[in-house]
Amino acid sequence: MYELLCCFLPETVLRGVPDYKGQKLAEQIFQGIILVSAVIGFIYGYITEQFGWTVYIVMAGFALSCLLTLPPWPMYRRNPLKWLPVQEMGAEEKKPGDRKPKRHSKS
Numbered sequence: 001m002y003e004l005l006c007c008f009l010p011e012t013v014l015r016g017v018p019d020y021k022g023q024k025l026a027e028q029i030f031q032g033i034i035l036v037s038a039v040i041g042f043i044y045g046y047i048t049e050q051f052g053w054t055v056y057i058v059m060a061g062f063a064l065s066c067l068l069t070l071p072p073w074p075m076y077r078r079n080p081l082k083w084l085p086v087q088e089m090g091a092e093e094k095k096p097g098d099r100k101p102k103r104h105s106k107s
Helices: 002-008 020-048 051-069
Strands: none
Touching: 020 051
């Protein structure tokens, strides 16, 4: 499946992972497209009295929303996480097992 996507999408799209705000945006886009296609499909199917058209329109909305939200597009990677630098343990630091447990005051 990944090889198939590599043929159609540029490498900059496939590289990377969406951040948390990008995941939220993708979820909102996905739900919005599904909702709009369901409403349009229901109305069109009701007018034409063909339930099949309702299903086809909802399936087309699902396919469109998958195309827009499943690949990690650059718009979903605009807010990367800022990680703390790695701290190495020095010899003067105590191991977690050597520390005395804190006692809580009884109130």
